Amino acid sequence: MTQQPFSNAALRGAVDLSGLGKAPAAARPGAGPATSGAGTASDAGLTQATDASFEAVVKGSSTVPTVLVLWTAQVPDSLQHAEALAALSRDYEGRFVVVGVDLGANPGIMQALTPVLQQTFGQIDSLPVVLGLIQGQPMPFYLGVQDIAQLQPLFDQFLQAAATNGVTGRADVGADEEEVADEEAPDELPPLHQSAFEAIERGDLDAARTAYEQALAQDPSDADARLGLGQVELLTRTQGLDPAATREAAAQRPGDVPAQIAAADLDVVGGHVEDAFARMIDTVRVTAGEERNQAREHLLRLFEVVGTQDPRVATARRALTNALF
The missing domain is CATH 3.40.30.10 (Glutaredoxin)
Structure with a gap:
């Protein structure tokens, strides 16, 4: 599927x-x-x-x-x-x-x-x-x-x-009228999540990031805040990128980790999740040392953005393991 x-x-x-x-x-x-x-x-x-x-x-x-x-x-x-x-x-x-x-x-x-x-x-x-x-x-x-x-x-x-x-x-x-009347009002969003959503609406990504970080500081297990933070960071990284120039740079320099990271981010923004994962796994294969670790860590961050329960993440994790060992 x-x-x-x-x-x-x-x-x-x-x-x-x-x-x-x-x-x-x-x-x-x-x-x-x-x-x-x-x-x-x-x-x-x-x-x-x-x-x-x-x-x-x-x-x-x-x-x-x-x-x-x-x-x-x-x-x-x-x-x-x-x-x-x-x-x-x-x-x-x-x-x-x-x-x-x-x-x-x-x-x-x-x-x-x-x-x-x-x-x-x-x-x-x-x-x-x-x-x-x-x-x-x-x-x-x-x-x-x-x-x-x-x-x-x-x-x-x-x-x-x-x-x-x-x-x-x-x-x-x-639902019939009695059921509707008996329904409780939907739960309000936690205050910091509400602040983050409002900041996103007005285009203030820095404020949204701060709100999510505060939510995670209060509750490190807050999965919604972690997902929201990853999405805000992705939006921030891709602001101002020229898609054509970014993809051309990645095509010309397959071992350039920053170039591959930028192109992978655009892949995720465009909905090409498997392409983004494959790009970063290929980068892990052709690099070594600190560059390889940088590529690996960015791939792990993309897993968080997409959602760790997504089946494509499980597939990519296996491919990453094969690339590392």
């Missing part, structure tokens, strides 16, 4: 959906319940979008994390999987909304998403196609029907990325 990373950086320049809808500014952390406005819901609780209504989906993803499921009637399992994900959304109490798209009836949506899907998957050889939307930017998840029971880590990371970007609204997942 191909999965993409989740970070603030992943929201930058993925694909332009302005032809079908343009996302407004990010919602404030702790935004209240909201719906996607995408269209009508099926008997299974799955909201269906069309080319005409997709603008509402894009806008809604600035308030509620959105999961798109591209299906077709020619593959019945693809629709059934979409409905299963809608049921999973209810288990998550509406922390993300699931929107289905019938590809046969809505070619415009597929046309808008094709560049990022081809960049990630190459040939689309199975359905459904599942991807996330945060603030109007797509994050490809996987192709084909997957075991719902195995998807929780993926959606947990997705929701963490959404929270980091201030997208914390909830969708109406069909």
Whole structure:
């Protein structure tokens, strides 16, 4: 199963959906319940979008994390999987909304998403196609029907990325009025996390870093703070980099550790996690001494940015061990 990373950086320049809808500014952390406005819901609780209504989906993803499921009637399992994900959304109490798209009836949506899907998957050889939307930017998840029971880590990371970007609204997942009235208000973010999110929103990465560092000083086991700090550091390192010049320098100087680090950071920002890992592992192979240690340590930092539970991290750890010994 191909999965993409989740970070603030992943929201930058993925694909332009302005032809079908343009996302407004990010919602404030702790935004209240909201719906996607995408269209009508099926008997299974799955909201269906069309080319005409997709603008509402894009806008809604600035308030509620959105999961798109591209299906077709020619593959019945693809629709059934979409409905299963809608049921999973209810288990998550509406922390993300699931929107289905019938590809046969809505070619415009597929046309808008094709560049990022081809960049990630190459040939689309199975359905459904599942991807996330945060603030109007797509994050490809996987192709084909997957075991719902195995998807929780993926959606947990997705929701963490959404929270980091201030997208914390909830969708109406069909609870009756009594249940809604009885629900407790969602837990507030810890003060330092709230400060970090607000700093990210206003573009003050130094303040966000300080807040996360303070959170870790108070609780070294705070995994969310450690992930947030890694993402902020990645954003800081890649600010102002010229992608073309950075990649050209890396191609010309395979043993230059700083050049490879800069290119690997851009790989992660662009969603090419496996490329970033492979680049740094190759750098470990062709260097020695302090340079080799520098490459190894940076790779370990990238593992933290992507998330240590990501299966690509486990694969890369094994490859790193082989490169070192």
